[in-house]
Amino acid sequence: MKKKLLMAASVFLYGLCSSAQEVNYEEYDLDNGLHVILHQDNTAPIVTTSVMYHVGGKDRTEGRTGFAHLFEHLLFEGTENIEKGKWFEIVASNGGSNNANTTQDRTYYYEVFPSNNLKLGLWMESERMLHPIIEQGGVDTQKEVVKEEKRLRYDNSPYGQFLPELGKNLFDKHPYKDPNIGYMADLDAATLADVIAYNKKYYVPNNAVLVVAGDIDLPNTKQMIKDYFGPIPKGEEIVRNYPKETPITAQKNAKAYDSNIQIPASMIAYRTPGFKEKDAYVLDMISTYLSDGPSSKLYKKMVDDQKQALQVGAFNISQEDYGMYVVFGLPVGETSLETLTTEMEEEVEKVRTSLISEKDYQKLQNKFENQFVNSNSSVEGIANSLARYYLLYGDTSLINKEIDIYRSITREDIKEVANKYLNPNQRLVLEYLPAENTAN
Structure with a gap:
């Protein structure tokens, strides 16, 4: 009897997975290379606007680690049309929430708004991509933010160094040998020109995907995306050629x-x-x-x-x-x-x-x-x-x-x-x- 019940439950769960969880979406490219994915779900009046950039901790040169994580913070500083320090205030005052995170492989920014503020979410992400203000004062401020985060999450947290230690010892050549957050000496040595060049290389439409999901009207959403993101210039092609690791053959x-x-x-x-x-x-x-x-x-x-x-x-x-x-x-x-x-x-x-x-x-x-x-x-x-x-x-x-x-x-x-x-x-x-x- 137990076996029959288990089989029945498995069949039911398989059927549930095969049908109820189907996610419908539409995807296309803008002329500048930005990939767009739309998912319409009108069951609740909320919408998520998000941009994922194909840039993470591994995208660096020797002596300049941690840039992607620095940019996770830096691109909240402000833009030509968003006053410095006002990003989170604008989101919160319009009933939304937002965040960002970085891994060794990608950086993800997103906002969740009532669906009547979809236009605001799209505008803000287009501003982040097209009009970020990158200046010495902001860079210095965010370097200190990153240092404090490192002290809190790594240096002063129990077992906080075990992932960096594993990476350092498992990899000899590949950038995974260095921590995603980078080395503070590298950030201190980075010039404003280094930071601006990094932004120009990686934070471009052809190195990103825009996802809009939730309570949306598809034709109107497409038009807004075209208006806000279409004019952003395409970046240079990014070539990645990271060294291959020699297999480990002895403990x-x-x-x-x-x-x-x-x-x-x-x-x-x-x-x-x-x-x-x-x-x-x-x-x-x-x-x-x-x-x-x-x-x-x-x-x-x-x-x-x-x-x-x-x-x-x-x-x-x-x-x-x-x-x-x-x-x-x-x-x-x-x-x-x-x-x-x-x-x-x-x-x-x-x-x-x-x-x-x-x-x-x-x-x-x-x-x-x-x-x-x-x-x-x-x-x-x-x-x-x-x-x-x-x-x-x-x-x-x-x-x-x-x-x-x-x-x-x-x-x-x-x-x-x-x-x-x-x-x-x-x-x-x-x-x-x-x-x-x-x-x-």
Whole structure:
């Protein structure tokens, strides 16, 4: 009876995913190369206007890291027609909210407004693209903002340096070796001319996608987009030719120190393929299998049963060119980091050497079906997904069919991918230690 109920639930969920979650959209290009995606949803009087630029932390030259993150802040400074410091005030006073974020691969700006303020949202984003005011005073101000953010989120936050340390040790040549936020010495050394040149190169219509989602009228929206964004000049073609990494063929060992922690951590990391590869989707499934929830393999074994770890987990950090697959543990009591590493490797080895059970496989499929159902539950989320799938994956239709990639993954695929990327001779073992241990 249990099996029949599980099968019935799976069939129902599959049907729900196949129909109810279909996202309709229209996409086209302006003459200047700006890609436009429109999603009409008139169920609520709200609209999201967003622009994603194909520029992130990796887009830099040596000695000039962190520019994309600096621009995340700098392009709120003001424009020729928006007074300095008034951006957030204008948005809030018109019933809206806005934000921005930057990864190693892209920068995303968005506003959420009552739908009667669509014109305002489009105008503001066109102003950001066409008329930003970049001057020394604003650059200096935002450098200090970035420094404070670095102190808060990285320098003075427990375990705040573990991602930069992993990047530094996993990559030798590719810009992923440097933190997205950059090095403060690089920002201090940057000239106004450097910053202006960066803006001219990357923040151009042919390096961006505009998404408008929500309560819109399509013909009127298209006309406004043409009026506001059509006159913006096309930029020069951007050529990316980042160096390829030499495969890791022998275990790498490293140590890092953090003055904000008392409990050390053991971290195992592997260099993996970029997120467009099917193998990256398989690695998502492996991380869910190993560490998603208290019934997962790592948690049940090392936290519940053996009482060795205060916390343990595995996650796949998806990036455009290379990913990072990370397994980590924080010890309990006298448990050594070496013991944690051994026990974590034991669970990874099981995935490499034998097929996961049919029951565990079905649980994985159900979890990813559920994630898919929830992923497009808001207009704001849909706007982000449409921009990301177009700009980074080159396939907007993934918003509706990405779940089919997960559905196509077999137990044999999981074993094969684990064997391909998650071997001891392909890994970095990082001991993340309290700073006072530096003398030992």
